[in-house]
Amino acid sequence: MIHQSDEGPxxxxxxxxxxxxxxxxxxxxGAKQALFDVSLDVPEKSVxxxxxxxxxxKSTFLRCINRMNDTIAGTRVEGRVELDGEDVNxxxxxxxxxxxxxxxxxxxxxxxxxxxxxxxxxxxxIHGIATTKPELDAIVEKSLKRAGLWxxxxxxxxxxxxxxxxxxxxxxxxARAIAVSPEVILMDEPCSALDPIATARIEELIDELRNxxxxxxxxxxxxxxxxxxxxxxxxxxxxxxEAGATGDIFTNPRDGRTQDYITxxxx
Amino acid sequence: MLxxxxxxxxxxxSGATFFAARRKALASVGGRPVGLHSLPGxxxxxxxxxxxxxxxxxxxxxxxxxxRLEAGLLRATPAPSVQALDAQQRDVFFDDAVxxxxxxxASESVYEGALKSALDSAVARARHLKSQITYGALxxxxxxxxxxxxxxxxxxxxxxxxxxxxxxxxxxxxxxxSVTAVLTTVGIxxxxxxxxxxxxxxxxxxxxxxxxxxxxxxxxxxxxxASSGAFxxxxxxxxxxxxxxxAMLVAAPVGLFSAIYLSEYASPLARAVVxxxxxxxxxxxxxxxxxxxxxxVGPLFREFFNGIGALLIGGGLDGxxxxxxxxxxxxxxxxxxxxxxxLIPFVSSLSDDIINAVPQSLRDGSLAMGATRSETxxxxxxxxxxxxxxAALLLAVSRAVGETMIVTMAAxxxxxxxxxxxxxxxxxxxxxxTLLTGDQEFDSPKTLAAFGLGLTLFAVTLTxxxxxxxxVQKYREQYD
Numbered sequence: 127m128i129h130q131s132d133e134g135p136x137x138x139x140x141x142x143x144x145x146x147x148x149x150x151x152x153x154x155x156g157a158k159q160a161l162f163d164v165s166l167d168v169p170e171k172s173v174x175x176x177x178x179x180x181x182x183x184k185s186t187f188l189r190c191i192n193r194m195n196d197t198i199a200g201t202r203v204e205g206r207v208e209l210d211g212e213d214v215n216x217x218x219x220x221x222x223x224x225x226x227x228x229x230x231x232x233x234x235x236x237x238x239x240x241x242x243x244x245x246x247x248x249x250x251x252i253h254g255i256a257t258t259k260p261e262l263d264a265i266v267e268k269s270l271k272r273a274g275l276w277x278x279x280x281x282x283x284x285x286x287x288x289x290x291x292x293x294x295x296x297x298x299x300x301a302r303a304i305a306v307s308p309e310v311i312l313m314d315e316p317c318s319a320l321d322p323i324a325t326a327r328i329e330e331l332i333d334e335l336r337n338x339x340x341x342x343x344x345x346x347x348x349x350x351x352x353x354x355x356x357x358x359x360x361x362x363x364x365x366x367x368e369a370g371a372t373g374d375i376f377t378n379p380r381d382g383r384t385q386d387y388i389t390x391x392x393x
Numbered sequence: 394m395l396x397x398x399x400x401x402x403x404x405x406x407s408g409a410t411f412f413a414a415r416r417k418a419l420a421s422v423g424g425r426p427v428g429l430h431s432l433p434g435x436x437x438x439x440x441x442x443x444x445x446x447x448x449x450x451x452x453x454x455x456x457x458x459x460x461r462l463e464a465g466l467l468r469a470t471p472a473p474s475v476q477a478l479d480a481q482q483r484d485v486f487f488d489d490a491v492x493x494x495x496x497x498x499a500s501e502s503v504y505e506g507a508l509k510s511a512l513d514s515a516v517a518r519a520r521h522l523k524s525q526i527t528y529g530a531l532x533x534x535x536x537x538x539x540x541x542x543x544x545x546x547x548x549x550x551x552x553x554x555x556x557x558x559x560x561x562x563x564x565x566x567x568x569x570x571s572v573t574a575v576l577t578t579v580g581i582x583x584x585x586x587x588x589x590x591x592x593x594x595x596x597x598x599x600x601x602x603x604x605x606x607x608x609x610x611x612x613x614x615x616x617x618x619a620s621s622g623a624f625x626x627x628x629x630x631x632x633x634x635x636x637x638x639x640a641m642l643v644a645a646p647v648g649l650f651s652a653i654y655l656s657e658y659a660s661p662l663a664r665a666v667v668x669x670x671x672x673x674x675x676x677x678x679x680x681x682x683x684x685x686x687x688x689x690v691g692p693l694f695r696e697f698f699n700g701i702g703a704l705l706i707g708g709g710l711d712g713x714x715x716x717x718x719x720x721x722x723x724x725x726x727x728x729x730x731x732x733x734x735x736l737i738p739f740v741s742s743l744s745d746d747i748i749n750a751v752p753q754s755l756r757d758g759s760l761a762m763g764a765t766r767s768e769t770x771x772x773x774x775x776x777x778x779x780x781x782x783x784a785a786l787l788l789a790v791s792r793a794v795g796e797t798m799i800v801t802m803a804a805x806x807x808x809x810x811x812x813x814x815x816x817x818x819x820x821x822x823x824x825x826x827t828l829l830t831g832d833q834e835f836d837s838p839k840t841l842a843a844f845g846l847g848l849t850l851f852a853v854t855l856t857x858x859x860x861x862x863x864x865v866q867k868y869r870e871q872y873d
Contacts, residue, residue: 197760199661226763236754239777248772249762299758306763 145170145310145340146191151205153186153195160186164205164366166359168310173332173341175355175372177348179387182361184344188312191342192228193221209310226253229303233315235295237287237302242279245287245298246270249306265305273301274331293324300331304339311335313343317350329354348388352376360384396456399531400449403538407445410542414440414549422551431556439548439555442562443541448534455530463522464491467515474507475515486512494519582851589848592841596624601845603627607808607819609828609839624842626849628808632818636729636800637793639814643733644793645786648740655741656748657770668745675738679798686731686803691722694730698815717815723805726814732799736789743788747781748774780864787861791854797822821846 146168153161161183168174176184186195193214195201207214214224226249237245246266249255256262266283270276275297279290287298296316303311313332317325332341332354345351351358352372359369360381368381379385415437422428429436468487475486486508489499493516504512549555593601604625651671655664702717751774759769775782805817806827828843 192761194757194761197757222763222765224763225761230757230761232754232757232761234754236752236758238755238758238773248759248764252762252764252768252772302758302762 143170144168145210146342147206147208147211148187148190149206149208151187151190151203151207153183153190153204154202155198156200160364161190162364164361166366166369168340168342169357170340171337172356173336173343173354174357174359175351176342176344176359176361177346177351177387178361178367180346183364184359184361185314187361187366188230188314188342188344191310191312192225192230194225194230196221226306227308228310228312229306229308230312231296231299231303231314231316234319235292235299237290237295237298239286239288241284242270242287242290242298243283246301246305248302253306255306269301269305270298272304272335273297274327274334275301291324293320293327296320296324296328297331300328300335304335308339310340310342313341315344315346318346325350348376348390360387362387395527395531396452399452399534403445403448403452403534406538407441410444410546411437411441413437414546417546418549418551418555421549428551430552430554431559435555435559436549436553438559440542440545442559443545444538445541446562447541448538451530451534451537455526459523459526459530460491463519463526466522467491467519472507472511472514474511487515490515490519494523585844585848585851588841588844592838592845595838596842596845600624601626601842602849605810607824609824609842622839624838624845626821626846628810629819629821629824629846631810631812632725632804632808633794633820633822635725635812635814635818636732636804636820637790639726639729640732640736640793641786641790643730644736644740644789647733648737648789649744649782651737652741652744652748653770653775655745657766657774668742671738671741674734675742677735679735679796680802682731682735683798683802686727686799687722690731691724691727691803694724694727695720695722720815721805721817723803723817724815725804725818728800728804729814731803732793732796735796735799736793739792740785740789743785744778744782747785748778750781751777780867784861784864787857787864791857791861794857795822795850795854797826801826821850825850 144167146166148164148166148168151161151164152159164183164187166187176187178184189195190203190207191209191214193203195203203215205215209224209227212219238248240248243266246269247256247262250262250265256265267276270279275294278294279285279298287295290298296319300311300316317328320328329350332343335341336356343351343354355372357369358372358375360367360375360379360383362383368375368379368384370380375384376388379388415433418429418433418436419426426433464487467490468483471483475483478486482502485500485502486504489502489504490512492499493512601624604623605627606623606625607628608623610622651667655668659667698717698720702714702720705711705714706718708714755773755777756769759773760766764772800820801823804819804823806819806823807817808819808824809816811818825843825846828840828846
């Protein structure tokens with residue numbers, strides 16, 4: 127079922143182009159429906175936060191954008207997710223190409239059991255972005271610098287990435303994601319396994335990356351959503367309840383459930 | 394017979410004390426189990442254990458060692474006429490006395506005069522001793538059972554910690570079982586080392602480990618041919634190694650690839666069908682693989698090579714043709730290939746477990762980077778699983794080296810130092826079988842050589858297993 131309305135639910139932050147346009151998304155895990163008719167606009171070059179209680183479908187929505195739901199057997203996605211006006215679920219779209227454009231950072235840092243260098247070089251290698259060693263070196267250095275990790279690992283690039291601390295691992299994974307120059311970065315609770323100091327570093331990083339990428343972040347922390355995002359969408363029981371400029375959502379929510387959630391009455 | 398009846402009676406008695414003790418425990422708190430330290434059953438169990446275990450030990454000891462005690466007591470007081478006999482005759486005399494006392498057939502020895510009367514009195518004494526031992530055991534078992542009840546029953550009070558005591562007994566039982574396994578292993582290794590040491594008294598370890606000539610047939614009589622025997626085990630090591638290599642060439646790729654298919658590509662339905670089928674392959678007895686190799690695969694391979702040989706004869710490769718047309722049923726290739734098939738489920742099931750242990754988050758990470766599934770398997774999953782897979786392969790090697798039945802039936806018996814897979818070779822295990830089957834005298838180097846081979850084999854497989862387990866352990870720590 128394709129819901130062809132051009133009217134976004136909730137006002138997008140003014141003056142921003144729309145990068146991702148989702149319309150009428152339903153997701154089923156087997157017989158269980160996880161998302162109900164979700165429509166959301168994600169603006170370019172800004173951070174959009176998805177908040178809501180556990181199991182509300184915000185991660186499921188995130189995984190629709192780079193088609194990671196394809197990797198779970200028995201999952202069915204209905205509706206339209208447009209990236210720059212192109213439906214990512216279209217038959218002509220190769221998920222492999224799509225995922226090179228839409229990077230993803232997971233809840234738990236998942237560096238590959240390889241060296242720091244090889245972790246970052248992984249994407250450029252498989253996509254054939256760099257052909258010579260100096261090119262690859264340059265990409266690795268640039269990505270690590272942009273992820274704010276270069277100064278900490280420059281002298282030990284050949285050591286295993288799994289030997290870093292949790293916060294460093296998460297920044298390594300972000301470096302790995304931006305090494306293939308994606309347009310969108312999806313972050314699924316990127317700080318939930320980190321301590322407050324490491325969290326602060328990641329949040330700083332997200333704020334810097336906002337200038338170049340469209341970032342969608344799922345978070346359980348209302349404070350984090352308020353700090354890093356420009357737009358916030360509140361999910362509840364598989365439905366998108368409310369979406370709008372972060373300032374509006376937190377100071378002046380229109381829906382009672384949003385109000386209850388952000389004031390800590392449930393969730 | 395009497396012992397079994399007594400054990401049955403003891404079981405019934407101890408069962409009765411169980412219920413009596415349970416009832417007493419409940420009665421002591423007015424029927425409310427909350428007032429007891431332990432559940433009522435533990436009080437019953439505590440008393441039942443004290444009744445049954447000591448008495449049962451006495452009965453079993455009497456059944457197991459009573460005969461020896463009887464013989465020992467009988468020999469302790471020999472009549473003068475018996476003392477006059479030599480040691481061997483005396484043994485026969487006492488064996489006969491015991492046999493006659495039990496109504497069994499005695500030996501054909503003839504006893505006359507003083508010996509005859511000595512025999513009669515020995516038979517009577519044997520009967521007397523036997524009944525003394527049996528009834529003594531029964532009486533002491535009864536006394537112990539009663540004493541156990543008398544000791545344990547009065548201790549039942551609401552604050553008595555029956556559960557801790559019963560659990561102590563149960564823990565003791567577990568320790569006993571594990572100690573039995575450990576002691577058995579120690580015993581086996583000990584006997585292996587001892588007999589090998591005896592073997593190395595007559596054959597130098599250097600000659601054994603580095604000698605190129607294996608011919609263990611030692612003549613029984615001095616005038617027979619081949620009276621010396623040769624114990625250079627290198628041809629056996631080469632044969633074992635050759636067959637192991639062939640087996641691994643079959644098992645490693647097939648097993649590994651099927652594990653990759655099962656864990657990464659198979660749909661749940663395919664997995665549900667294929668995995669049990671592979672496990673059936675693992676359940677086929679090796680002797681079945683053995684005659685499959687000897688009767689089916691061997692002739693098949695021979696015909697194949699003979700056929701190729703026939704085509705080549707007369708051509709440019711005439712020599713090779715001549716050779717191939719004379720290949721026999723028994724060859725290293727047949728034994729190795731069939732052994733490889735046997736090892737496939739072993740390798741695939743271990744590798745499947747190891748690949749499944751690679752965290753899903755790594756696959757997700759790679760897929761989310763835009764890697765294809767095959768890139769994910771090749772560049773992330775397999776490198777992460779590699780140490781574990783190496784360990785699985787090492788375990789498979791150690792099984793291949795120790796495998797006996799297939800090679801006995803399909804590899805041959807000739808000890809040849811060759812790496813030609815079409816030739817007949819023999820392995821360490823095959824030689825152990827041939828050295829030890831049939832009537833053997835246990836003091837000739839020929840028989841003892843089996844222990845030398847066994848010790849070598851044991852050292853090799855033990856080393857392989859230790860290395861493999863070390864690797865697996867290290868690998869586990871990586872993700873915990």
